[in-house]
Amino acid sequence: MSRAKVEQHPATGMTLVVMVGLSILFLLFMAFLNVVKTGNILNEANLLYAALVFYAGAGALYLGFGVTGTDSYIKFASLATWAGLLANTAAVAHRWYEAGHPPFASVYEMLLSFVWTLAALTLIAEKRYGVKVIGTITMPVAIVGVVLMQLLRSDVRPLVPALQSTWLHVHVTLAMLAYAACALSFALAMMFLIQDKMKTETFLAATSIFTAGIYTAILGRFEGWGGFNVVAWDLENKQEVFLSRGVRLFVTIPDLGWLMLLVFAAVLAPMVFYLLAAFRKKEIFLSIANRAVFISILLQTLALIFFLLRTRDGQYPSLDAEGLYPTSLAASPFILSALVGGIFANLLYLLLLWRREDLERLLPSAENLDRITYKTICIAFPLLTLMIAAGAFWANRAWGSYWNWDPKETWAAITWLVYAGYLHMRITRGWRGRRAAYFAILGFTVVMFTFFGVTYLLPGLHAYA
Amino acid sequence: MAPSLGSALRKSWQTLSSIKTGVVLIILVVIFSAAGTVILQRPMTEPDDMARAYSPAMLRFLDATGLTDVFHARWFVALMIVVSLSIIAASVQRFPNAWRYFSRPYKSPDQNFRRALPLQASIPISNEEQGLGAADRILRKHGFRSERIVRTNSFSLFSERNRISQMAVYMVHASLLLIFLGGIIDALVGWRGFLMLTPGKAGNQIEMKTGVSRTLPFSILCNAAGEETYSDGTPKKYWSKLAIIENGQEVSRKEIVVNDPLVYKGVRFYQASYGRTGKLDELVLNVTPAKGGSSQQISLRMNQELALDADTTVQLVEFIPDFVVQDGHVYARSNDVTNPAVHMVVTSKKTNVATNYWLPEISGVAENASSPYIFEPKDLKTGVFTGLEVSHEPGQWAVWAGVVLMAFGLTFVFYVIHMRLWVVPVQNANGTLSLWIGGSANRNRDAFEEKFKVLVEDLRKELNPVPVPAELQVASIAGR
Numbered sequence: 032m033s034r035a036k037v038e039q040h041p042a043t044g045m046t047l048v049v050m051v052g053l054s055i056l057f058l059l060f061m062a063f064l065n066v067v068k069t070g071n072i073l074n075e076a077n078l079l080y081a082a083l084v085f086y087a088g089a090g091a092l093y094l095g096f097g098v099t100g101t102d103s104y105i106k107f108a109s110l111a112t113w114a115g116l117l118a119n120t121a122a123v124a125h126r127w128y129e130a131g132h133p134p135f136a137s138v139y140e141m142l143l144s145f146v147w148t149l150a151a152l153t154l155i156a157e158k159r160y161g162v163k164v165i166g167t168i169t170m171p172v173a174i175v176g177v178v179l180m181q182l183l184r185s186d187v188r189p190l191v192p193a194l195q196s197t198w199l200h201v202h203v204t205l206a207m208l209a210y211a212a213c214a215l216s217f218a219l220a221m222m223f224l225i226q227d228k229m230k231t232e233t234f235l236a237a238t239s240i241f242t243a244g245i246y247t248a249i250l251g252r253f254e255g256w257g258g259f260n261v262v263a264w265d266l267e268n269k270q271e272v273f274l275s276r277g278v279r280l281f282v283t284i285p286d287l288g289w290l291m292l293l294v295f296a297a298v299l300a301p302m303v304f305y306l307l308a309a310f311r312k313k314e315i316f317l318s319i320a321n322r323a324v325f326i327s328i329l330l331q332t333l334a335l336i337f338f339l340l341r342t343r344d345g346q347y348p349s350l351d352a353e354g355l356y357p358t359s360l361a362a363s364p365f366i367l368s369a370l371v372g373g374i375f376a377n378l379l380y381l382l383l384l385w386r387r388e389d390l391e392r393l394l395p396s397a398e399n400l401d402r403i404t405y406k407t408i409c410i411a412f413p414l415l416t417l418m419i420a421a422g423a424f425w426a427n428r429a430w431g432s433y434w435n436w437d438p439k440e441t442w443a444a445i446t447w448l449v450y451a452g453y454l455h456m457r458i459t460r461g462w463r464g465r466r467a468a469y470f471a472i473l474g475f476t477v478v479m480f481t482f483f484g485v486t487y488l489l490p491g492l493h494a495y496a
Numbered sequence: 497m498a499p500s501l502g503s504a505l506r507k508s509w510q511t512l513s514s515i516k517t518g519v520v521l522i523i524l525v526v527i528f529s530a531a532g533t534v535i536l537q538r539p540m541t542e543p544d545d546m547a548r549a550y551s552p553a554m555l556r557f558l559d560a561t562g563l564t565d566v567f568h569a570r571w572f573v574a575l576m577i578v579v580s581l582s583i584i585a586a587s588v589q590r591f592p593n594a595w596r597y598f599s600r601p602y603k604s605p606d607q608n609f610r611r612a613l614p615l616q617a618s619i620p621i622s623n624e625e626q627g628l629g630a631a632d633r634i635l636r637k638h639g640f641r642s643e644r645i646v647r648t649n650s651f652s653l654f655s656e657r658n659r660i661s662q663m664a665v666y667m668v669h670a671s672l673l674l675i676f677l678g679g680i681i682d683a684l685v686g687w688r689g690f691l692m693l694t695p696g697k698a699g700n701q702i703e704m705k706t707g708v709s710r711t712l713p714f715s716i717l718c719n720a721a722g723e724e725t726y727s728d729g730t731p732k733k734y735w736s737k738l739a740i741i742e743n744g745q746e747v748s749r750k751e752i753v754v755n756d757p758l759v760y761k762g763v764r765f766y767q768a769s770y771g772r773t774g775k776l777d778e779l780v781l782n783v784t785p786a787k788g789g790s791s792q793q794i795s796l797r798m799n800q801e802l803a804l805d806a807d808t809t810v811q812l813v814e815f816i817p818d819f820v821v822q823d824g825h826v827y828a829r830s831n832d833v834t835n836p837a838v839h840m841v842v843t844s845k846k847t848n849v850a851t852n853y854w855l856p857e858i859s860g861v862a863e864n865a866s867s868p869y870i871f872e873p874k875d876l877k878t879g880v881f882t883g884l885e886v887s888h889e890p891g892q893w894a895v896w897a898g899v900v901l902m903a904f905g906l907t908f909v910f911y912v913i914h915m916r917l918w919v920v921p922v923q924n925a926n927g928t929l930s931l932w933i934g935g936s937a938n939r940n941r942d943a944f945e946e947k948f949k950v951l952v953e954d955l956r957k958e959l960n961p962v963p964v965p966a967e968l969q970v971a972s973i974a975g976r
Contacts, residue, residue, distance in 0.1 A: 402942055409910040413903070413907070416902060417903065420899040420902075420903075423895075423899075424896075425755075427892065428755050429755050430885070431688065431764060431768075431885045431886075431887040432887060433889070433892055434679070436532065436566075436567040438533035441529045441533045441567075445526050445530060448522050448525060449526070451522065452522050452523075455515060455518065456519070459515055485533070
């Protein structure tokens with residue numbers, strides 16, 4: 032807590048801006064040397080590299096803004112975001128032109144479009160609605176997205192017959208837009224709770240539950256004596272190793288499981304101290320809980336680093352097949368996003384803990400946030416409806432049935448129902464404020480499960496996404 | 497008994513139509529559908545996998561409760577019916593009120609209404625007619641066309657926009673019911689099956705998922721089928737040239753590909769699978785007499801006998817798509833044409849000698865050396881089959897109609913707002929006259945409130961142009 036007070040003095044100077052500017056220039060200069068050597072300027076890798084450099088710069092500035100609250104950073108941050116978005120747009124256009132179809136067909140292409148949408152939404156939210164702090168959250172996600180793209184197979188792969196349909200593109204575009212709107216409504220609902228004077232320790236409990244949930248899911252891969260299962264990766268073809276159709280081959284990384292178990296205990300600690308504080312009514316436990324968050328971030332970072340290192344090198348045995356197989360980060364996008372997501376959520380909590388007053392000053396008022404959340408869902412809901420309809424229409428042309436009760440379909444319908452419930456409660460029952468915000472958060476949780484959970488946990492026809 | 501029965505009916509109707517019931521039903525549907533995605537489902541999962549995943553007692557329980565086929569279980573269908581009924585009941589109960597709003601707009605507000613309306617303002621006026629005239633101008637400026645309401649002893653103004661918005665919720669509810677209706681029709685009379693055809697063959701027996709077969713009143717002929725691949729070998733396109741034969745006449749013809757089915761009399765034929773039968777279609781060979789001479793090209797079909805000269809004939813007797821030799825015998829390892837072998841018999845009529853000719857020459861069984869002709873393989877065409885998914889889902893038209901209606905309904909619900917404005921001259925208790933302005937919107941009230949405030953401010957300026965202090969006036973002119 033004393034640390035927070037030391038940092039409270041208004042940050043001055045343009046040190047950060049100058050440093051970020053110089054590093055951007057340096058990186059672009061290095062890239063330029065490389066381009067001169069190969070003589071090929073406008074290829075996708077270069078464009079993406081430029082986007083990454085600018086996004087990284089923007090991310091640093093947004094983070095600087097989030098931590099110090101210096102307004103002047105925002106100007107340069109959005110400038111860098113604009114530059115990154117420009118390079119990203121060029122990359123998307125290049126991809127589209129090269130492939131002859133909108134970039135939604137592979138995980139790589141989805142990420143490309145996702146990062147683009149994220150950057151565009153950041154600028155819209157900032158310019159249009161004045162939600163300046165949003166870049167602090169979205170830019171790190173965009174950076175992780177671009178880095179992840181470097182690991183994935185990026186060559187234009189032809190579309191298998193089932194994916195050659197205009198309706199697929201309509202469906203996926205609508206899905207991206209709908210999910211983006213849902214994500215926005217979630218972020219707005221969270222900001223509403225901050226402005227609605229919800230206690231900081233409640234956010235602590237929520238963060239802790241979220242992180243514990245992540246590590247519970249991750250520990251589903253725990254194997255035997257401290258092993259950790261990941262999908263094997265075919266380094267040559269840059270794809271997962273399949274035992275048979277649809278059955279992936281898992282390899283076991285020894286000892287990594289223990290580390291994950293340790294981190295699980297560490298992320299549970301803040302929750303335990305929070306509960307102690309709640310029942311014993313002693314403030315001391317809360318400050319211990321906050322310190323435990325700090326420790327858990329360190330341990331989570333350690334887990335991430337070890338995960339990165341161990342998936343990069345070496346070959347691992349498998350329980351299902353003879354011999355040793357390599358793996359790669361690209362084989363475990365869900366685990367990687369979960370690890371990064373956990374750290375990210377805890378960092379956001381620390382941001383709230385240390386900078387709550389600044390945040391309250393910077394964010395729009397509670398009533399405004401409540402209203403914007405509702406409006407965002409008013410946009411998300413029709414998009415969700417049309418997304419499901421377009422998917423049904425495509426399924427009807429490809430498989431001969433508009434509804435198969437496949438898990439992804441069912442969960443899309445569940446998402447739709449949850450938001451329908453929200454709208455009914457809001458319109459006919461006049462739900463406002465907290466209750467509406469909780470509902471919006473629940474809706475986005477279901478969206479996340481539909482997007483990640485169903486693919487990761489449940490089998491089905493939606494093998495493509 | 498009659499009154500109590502009546503009251504029980506009324507009570508259950510009220511329960512059914514309440515929003516609380518609706519939410520409880522939504523929660524139930526969510527829980528059971530989620531269960532249906534987590535628990536392995538029967539038709540899709542092999543019985544072996546089911547047995548591996550659950551203990552026998554657990555499996556018995558799941559089967560008995562229908563949890564292994566949630567979406568086709570009776571209770572799930574019943575739940576969906578209750579949901580439909582609840583939507584109908586809720587709509588029917590609220591509809592008369594909404595219809596009254598819609599058909600008989602409330603144009604001249606009474607005192608009680610005026611007192612209770614949350615959004616209202618009052619501006620002192622000197623003259624009733626002047627006040628109403630100014631209000632009419634201002635409303636028009638803000639895009640509201642007003643209507644003068646004449647009552648026995650009073651005048652007032654009423655203005656509204658987008659009255660249709662009051663009906664939007666019913667559009668959405670009706671669209672949902674249409675979609676359910678389509679689903680129910682398809683569940684009752686729809687069917688799905690599979691038909692396998694080889695080029696040149698026609699069929700009308702559809703193999704249903706349930707195991708029985710269904711006979712179509714027309715037959716479907718496959719003229720050709722094929723595949724195209726990208727240069728890296730991944731499939732690019734599967735196609736089948738189909739024709740519908742009805743009463744011995746071809747009535748329809750189409751080349752179908754994945755994502756583009758053939759539809760005839762409500763029956764849809766989808767390209768579902770494609771493969772090789774492992775049977776020989778045509779074998780093209782170069783034939784040269786063993787003693788030397790000019791070669792010729794021949795083509796053979798299975799068991800077909802072909803004369804090579806006046807004395808010698810050749811017959812194709814065996815085709816093995818994937819051969820393996822064991823103990824001096826040739827066996828087929830699989831039906832994939834990966835390692836083919838053909839067996840021909842070359843017969844001389846005069847000497848009545850039959851020679852077994854094998855391609856490739858398999859030592860032990862082949863007598864190629866004693867054949868009067870040498871055969872050289874040129875081309876091998878193997879048979880293909882095309883798998884067609886056949887479905888009849890007449891309810892889908894209700895579904896698509898429902899989807900379109902829902903798109904319109906949702907647009908009206910979210911983006912079209914019913915706004916009403918009333919302007920009434922009121923005689924105050926102290927004898928002064930004022931203009932009462934009231935407004936209401938059915939949605940997006942905060943934005944309407946802003947609009948209303950601006951409108952009232954405009955009207956206030958129009959009615960009482962407040963003399964601006966001299967200094968300020970100068971500043972504002974300089975500002976321009």
